Amino acid sequence: MILGLLYLALTFAVGWLALSFLGRRMRLVELLALVFPLGFGISAASCFAIVLFLHLPYGLLVWVVAALALVFFARGRLSWEKTVSRLELALIVFALLLAGFNFYRLQLEPTGHSYLASRIAFNDNMLHNAMVSSFAYGDNYPPEEPFLAGFPLHYHFFINFYSGMLLYGGLGFWESFVFPEIFLLASAILGIYAVTNRLAGSRAASLFAVALLLFNGNLAVISALEKSPGAGPYEIGNIISDMYGGAEKYFGSDELLATMTPLRALVGGLPVFIAGLLLVVIGVGLNGKADDRRALALAGMAAGVSPLIHGFCFPCLGIVGGILILLFARDKARALAWFAVPALLLGGIEFLFIFSTGTPKGYPHFNLFYMAEDIPSAVMVWVRNWSPFIFLVLAGIGLANYKQKMYYLAPLALFALVNTVQYQPFEIDNQVIFLWYAASVPLAALFLGRLWENGKAGALVALMLLSASMISGMLVWYYHANTRYEVYSDGEFGFAEWLRGNTPPKSVVLTAIVHTHPASILAGRRMLVGIGSYTDGRGLNELAGRPVNYHEKEAALKRIYSGAPGADADLLGYGVNYVVVSPYELYSDYISINETFFADRARFEKVYDEFIDGREWRVFRAAGVPPAG
Numbered sequence: 001m002i003l004g005l006l007y008l009a010l011t012f013a014v015g016w017l018a019l020s021f022l023g024r025r026m027r028l029v030e031l032l033a034l035v036f037p038l039g040f041g042i043s044a045a046s047c048f049a050i051v052l053f054l055h056l057p058y059g060l061l062v063w064v065v066a067a068l069a070l071v072f073f074a075r076g077r078l079s080w081e082k083t084v085s086r087l088e089l090a091l092i093v094f095a096l097l098l099a100g101f102n103f104y105r106l107q108l109e110p111t112g113h114s115y116l117a118s119r120i121a122f123n124d125n126m127l128h129n130a131m132v133s134s135f136a137y138g139d140n141y142p143p144e145e146p147f148l149a150g151f152p153l154h155y156h157f158f159i160n161f162y163s164g165m166l167l168y169g170g171l172g173f174w175e176s177f178v179f180p181e182i183f184l185l186a187s188a189i190l191g192i193y194a195v196t197n198r199l200a201g202s203r204a205a206s207l208f209a210v211a212l213l214l215f216n217g218n219l220a221v222i223s224a225l226e227k228s229p230g231a232g233p234y235e236i237g238n239i240i241s242d243m244y245g246g247a248e249k250y251f252g253s254d255e256l257l258a259t260m261t262p263l264r265a266l267v268g269g270l271p272v273f274i275a276g277l278l279l280v281v282i283g284v285g286l287n288g289k290a291d292d293r294r295a296l297a298l299a300g301m302a303a304g305v306s307p308l309i310h311g312f313c314f315p316c317l318g319i320v321g322g323i324l325i326l327l328f329a330r331d332k333a334r335a336l337a338w339f340a341v342p343a344l345l346l347g348g349i350e351f352l353f354i355f356s357t358g359t360p361k362g363y364p365h366f367n368l369f370y371m372a373e374d375i376p377s378a379v380m381v382w383v384r385n386w387s388p389f390i391f392l393v394l395a396g397i398g399l400a401n402y403k404q405k406m407y408y409l410a411p412l413a414l415f416a417l418v419n420t421v422q423y424q425p426f427e428i429d430n431q432v433i434f435l436w437y438a439a440s441v442p443l444a445a446l447f448l449g450r451l452w453e454n455g456k457a458g459a460l461v462a463l464m465l466l467s468a469s470m471i472s473g474m475l476v477w478y479y480h481a482n483t484r485y486e487v488y489s490d491g492e493f494g495f496a497e498w499l500r501g502n503t504p505p506k507s508v509v510l511t512a513i514v515h516t517h518p519a520s521i522l523a524g525r526r527m528l529v530g531i532g533s534y535t536d537g538r539g540l541n542e543l544a545g546r547p548v549n550y551h552e553k554e555a556a557l558k559r560i561y562s563g564a565p566g567a568d569a570d571l572l573g574y575g576v577n578y579v580v581v582s583p584y585e586l587y588s589d590y591i592s593i594n595e596t597f598f599a600d601r602a603r604f605e606k607v608y609d610e611f612i613d614g615r616e617w618r619v620f621r622a623a624g625v626p627p628a629g
Contacts, residue, residue: 001169001170001171002169002170003060003061003064003168003169003170004165004166004167004168004169004170004171004176005169005170005171006064006068006169007043007047007060007063007064007165007166007169008166008171008179008180010039010043010064010067010068010071011036011039011040011043011162012035012036012039013039013067013070013071014038014039014042014043014046014067014070015034015035015036015037015038015039015040015042016035016039016078017070017071017074017077017078018038018039018042018298018301019031019034019035019038019078019298020074020077020078021294021297021298022292022294022295022298023077023294024292025079025080025081026080026081027080027081027084027088027194028080028081028084028088028089028092029084029088029091029092029190029193029194030190030194030278031078031080032092032186032187032190033187033190033191033193033194033274033275033278034187034191034275034278034279035187036183036184036186036187036271037184037187037191037271037272037274037275037302038275038298038301038302040159040162040180040183040184040268040272040309041158041272041301041302041305041306041309042301042305043063043067043162044158044159044161044162044305044308044309045158045305045308045346045350046063047059047060047063047161047162047165048158048161048308050062050063051063051141052141052142056139056141056168060165060168060169087203088193091189091190091193091207091210092186092190094189095185095186095189095190096182096186098185098186098189098214098257099181099182099183099185099186099189100182102185102257102261102481103178103181103182103185103261104178105118105481106118106120106121106257106258106261106262106480106481107121107125107177107178107181107261107262108121108125108174108177108178108487109484110174113489113490114486114487114488114489114490115174115486115487115488116484116485116486116487117262117484117485117487118258118262118480118481118483118484118485119241119480119483119485120258120259120262120263120480121262122485122487123515124262124263124264125262125264126487126515126516126521127146127147127515127534128159128160128264128265129177129521129522130146130147130520130521130524130530131143131146131153131155131157131160131161131164132160132163132164132167132176132177133146133164133167133496133520133521133522133523133524134146134164134520134524134525134526135160135161135163135164135165135167135168135524136164136165136167136168136176136524137167137168137500137505137523137524137525138505138506138523138524138525138526139505139506140153140524140526143157143161144526145530145535146520146524146526146527146530147520147527147529147530147531147534147535148527148529148530148535148550148553149508149526149527149528149529149574149575150508150526150574150575152356154354155265156265156268156269156307156308156309156310156311156354157308158268158305158308158309159180159264159265159267159268159309160264162180163176163177163180164176166179166180173493173522180268181261181264181267184267184268184270184271185261185267185271187271187274187275188213188270188271188274188438189210189213189214191271191274191275191277191278192209192210192213192274192438192441192442193206193207193209193210194206194278195209195274195277195278195281195442196208196209196441196442196445196446198278198281198282198286199281199286199404199407199442199446200404200442200445200446200449202446202449202450202453204448204449204452204453205442205445205446205448205449205450205452206445206449208444208445208448208449208452208462208466209441209442209444209445211466211470212389212392212441212444212445212466212469212470213256213438213441214256214257214473215256215257215469215470215473215474215477216256216389216437216469216470216473217469217470217471217472217473217474217475217476218384218385218386218387218389218469218472219384219387219388219468219472220240220243220384220472221236221240221471221472221475223239223243224236224239224240224243224472224475227239233475233478233479234478234479234482236475236479237475237476237477237478237479237480238479238483240472240475240476240479241258241259241476241479241480256270256434256473257473257477258473258476258477258479258480258481259476259480260434262480265309265310265311266310266434268309268310269306269309269310269311269312269313269435270310270313270434270435270438272302272305272306272309272310272313272317273306273310273313273316273317273435273438274438275302276299276302276303276306276317276320276321277299277317277320277321277438277439279295279296279298279299279302280295280296280299280320280321280324280325280339281324282295283295283296283299283325283329283335283338283339284296284324284325284327284328284329284335285328285329285330286324286328286403286407290330291329291330291331291334291335293334293335293338294338296321296325296329296335296338296339297338297339297341297342299317299321299339299343300321300338300339300340300341300342300343301342301343301346302317303317303318303321303339303342303343303346303347304342304343304344304345304346304347304350305346305347305350306347307347307350307351307354308350308353308354311354311423312423312435313435314343314347314351315417316414316417316435316436317343318343318347319410319413319414319417320410320411320413320414320439321339321343322336322339322340323409323410323413324407324410325339327406327407327409327410328403328406364421364422364423365421365422366420366421367420367421367422368419368420378419386437388465388468388469389437389440389444389469392443392444392447392448392465392469393408393440393443393444393447395444395447396442396443396444396445396446396447397443398447399446399447399450400443400446404443404446407442407443408440408443410439411436411439411440411443414435414436414439415436415440417436418436444469448462448465448466449462451465487516488516488518488521488522489612489613491612491613492518492522492612493518493522494612495518495519495522495523495582495608495610495612495617496518496519496521496522496523497523498608498610499518499519499523499525499608499619500523500524502607502608503523503525503577503578504577504627504628504629505524505525505628506526506628506629507525507526507577507578507627507628508525508526508527508528508574508575508576508577508578508628509523509525509526509527509528509576509577509578509579509580510527510528510557510560510561510576510578510579510580511527511580511582511584511585512584512585512588512591513529513530513531513532513554513557513588513590514531514584514588515530515531515534517580517584519580525578528553528556528557528574528576529550529553529554529556529557532550532554535550553574556570556573556574557591558590558591558592560576560579561579561585561591561592561593561594562591562592562593562594562597563594563596563597563598567597568603568624571622571624571625572624572625575625575626575628576622576625577621577622577625577627577628578607578619578620578621578622579598579604579619579620579622580617580618580619580620581593581598581617581618581619581620582612582615582616582617582618583615583617598620601623602623603622603623603624604620604621604622604623605620605621605623606618606619606620607619607620607621
């Protein structure tokens with residue numbers, strides 16, 4: 001546990017050291033908005049680089065010792081404005097409490113005998129859980145896909161590597177998975193407040209920005225009420241949530257707290273994006289000061305460590321940072337160099353690492369207004385999804401001064417990117433939508449802040465417009481916060497503990513194609529083939545120049561379980577070390593279990609046979625397959 005706590009504490013220290021490079025006093029709210037996203041990105045990248053060359057225990061220990069040495073020799077360099085307003089202190093407490101409650105309810109809720117999750121987390125995060133376990137328990141270096149044994153990991157995975165280090169260092173499963181997310185979401189809340197305050201110079205606008213970021217919604221509530229008149233808040237939230245990606249093209253109806261933060265990669269990318277945006281705003285002196293090259297260099301570093309945190313974050317932060325520098329920097333060439341060199345150097349190394357595994361065939365590609373059939377339809381998609389927010393932005397631009405108006409060219413460029421470039425096979429996965437949204441929030445908040453400061457009538461109108469923007473989002477959040485799915489039971493944790501203690505870390509384990517199997521999710525063992533939606537959704541089943549043969553592995557899985565001709569060759573050819581026969585396999589509608597085949601002692605040795613939650617779980621070791629190295 002001590003090693004895990006040190007890694008977590010040193011993350012803040014590394015972020016603190018990076019910010020000490022600025023050599024300036026910062027308000028506490030800005031400091032806390034930056035310290036963890038920067039520290040998280042730098043710590044994950046540097047620790048991963050060390051672990052790649054050293055065995056896990058030594059690599060993590062070397063990183064901790066090096067970080068402690070840096071902290072010792074550089075201590076005392078950072079200072080901040082000691083005076084903290086009660087409002088900002090209350091905001092800091094609110095951000096931490098809200099982030100903690102949100103992830104407790106939506107991400108992973110311990111009940112004492114199992115873990116529960118919201119619908120979004122239950123569907124999405126098993127992939128991430130498997131990565132976390134594979135880093136902590138599976139000796140997964142260089143990383144392979146946990147659901148596709150033998151194939152290099154083709155994903156931004158730093159947040160899962162980071163949690164894997166916490167888990168390996170002795171923190172609990174819940175703490176390792178959720179603690180980083182709490183600090184990252186709290187940083188995003190404080191970051192959007194700080195960006196808006198610097199841009200608009202208004203605390204009222206800054207608080208409106210926090211509300212808009214967290215509970216963004218749209219007019220989907222109207223369609224929901226038309227479908228089910230008289231429905232209660234829970235039912236309306238359910239209806240709105242089901243509109244996600246449907247025929248009505250409501251892809252923005254699910255607000256940040258309910259469906260974006262449970263998406264594990266985005267909760268890492270969004271705070272890093274906002275931190276980079278804040279550093280660029282500081283660096284170009286939007287408040288009238290001269291260029292701060294050190295702030296721009298740190299912004300470039302934030303961009304540089306982002307590709308393996310969240311892939312979309314890198315081009316978005318690069319576009320926003322580049323445009324703001326060209327618009328506002330005094331010495332544009334030098335300012336751009338300070339930002340671009342660390343961004344391209346660090347980001348280039350990470351992209352080479354990602355692309356060495358192949359790229360999804362045909363992605364990214366230019367696809368004008370791919371979310372609708374034509375331009376008028378595309379316009380209506382955005383009006384439907386972002387009303388009244390999009391009109392708040394337009395009103396904010398109308399009230400803005402020259403610099404504020406020019407600032408909006410940066411998020412507008414991201415908006416154009418969203419509408420012209422498709423990054424993923426599933427159009428709904430192009431989450432740059434929310435980075436465009438986050439960068440736009442300060443302008444909408446500026447308009448609400450001006451209304452708030454314009455007498456009681458203006459304040460009332462501001463609250464009405466804010467409520468209209470948030471109602472769909474709050475209803476969806478309420479629905480997801482009260483919809484629970486059991487993810488793991490204590491019995492499955494016990495099975496995973498046995499598997500970790502009795503099988504080599506790099507073992508290939510054959511299981512049913514399900515996304516919640518504890519052999520991969522909790523034990524960190526590689527599955528021969530996992531659920532196709534996880535691989536197909538990222539384009540892995542069709543990589544340019546690199547066949548994955550997903551369907552061939554799927555066919556081999558069926559042959560092995562049924563004992564069909566060729567099963568012995570499949571076991572040896574794919575290096576399957578262990579076969580699990582549990583309720584997941586017995587109740588599968590595509591697997592036929594040949595008990596005679598598994599009873600053959602020349603082929604298999606039964607090494608585990610226990611009842612978990614009243615059902616039998618068995619593990620067979622393939623006798624003719626060499627142990628995993």
